[in-house]
Amino acid sequence: LRQPTEIGDTVQSRLSVHLFNQDPTLAPSGKTSLVVVMPSNYQYWKDLSSDPAAYQAKKEQVGETIVHLLNQRFPGISQDVEMVDVATPLTFERYTGNWQGCFEGWLITPQNAMVVLKPMRQTLPGLQYFYMCGQWIEPGGGLPSAVMSARRLLKTICKEDKQKFQTTVK
Known part of the structure; x- marks a missing residue:
């Protein structure tokens, strides 16, 4: 950004913009999707949600501000x-049930990095045929980590079933 800008409850000095034009199935021909990701405070939005009109108005203001900033660039x-x-x-919380709407897995800090950065067990002792995968099992969080977790789990299941694990890319 040319200068730090307050967006919602947080002063942003940059916007993280993800462009999805590499996959033609994500939008009609000649169009694409842009996703802007930025940190925001859960409690701010939770408090604002007690007044649905104010909550919706703030969301619209945030959208207008982001479009304006993108237009500058x-x-x-x-x-x-x-x-x-x-x-x-609150949107992430509503759709995923994740604590305070977090969109990635565990917060990695210097204090917990040695534990959190190791993939977690995908089974529970004494519970046969129960498996876990997802962003809370694989370090990093988000969709890529969830997919890696699922792949790791499938390899484990194939090994248990004495099947060769193989993938194909189309």
């Missing part, structure tokens, strides 16, 4: 925006 982009959807920590 990419002049003319705002005229091509067809739809804006702002997801808050």
Whole structure:
């Protein structure tokens, strides 16, 4: 950003923009999706949600601010925006059930890094045919870690069943 800007409850000095134009199945021909990810305070949105109109108005303001900031960096982009959807920590909480709407797994700190950075067990002792996978099992969090966790689990199951593990890419 040209200068730090307050967006929602947090002063942002940069925007993390993810462009999804490499996959033509994610949008109609000639169009694409942009996702802007930034930190935000759960309690701020939780407090604001007690007034649904204020909550919705703030989400709209955040969307307008982000489009304006993107237009500064990419002049003319705002005229091509067809739809804006702002997801808050409450949105993530509602759709995933994750604590305070976190969108990744465990918070890695210097104090817990040696434990958290090791993949967790995907089984529970004494509970046969029970397996776990997902962002809470594999270090890092988010979709890539959840997929890695599922792959690791499938390898384990194949080994238990004496089957060769193999993947194909189309």
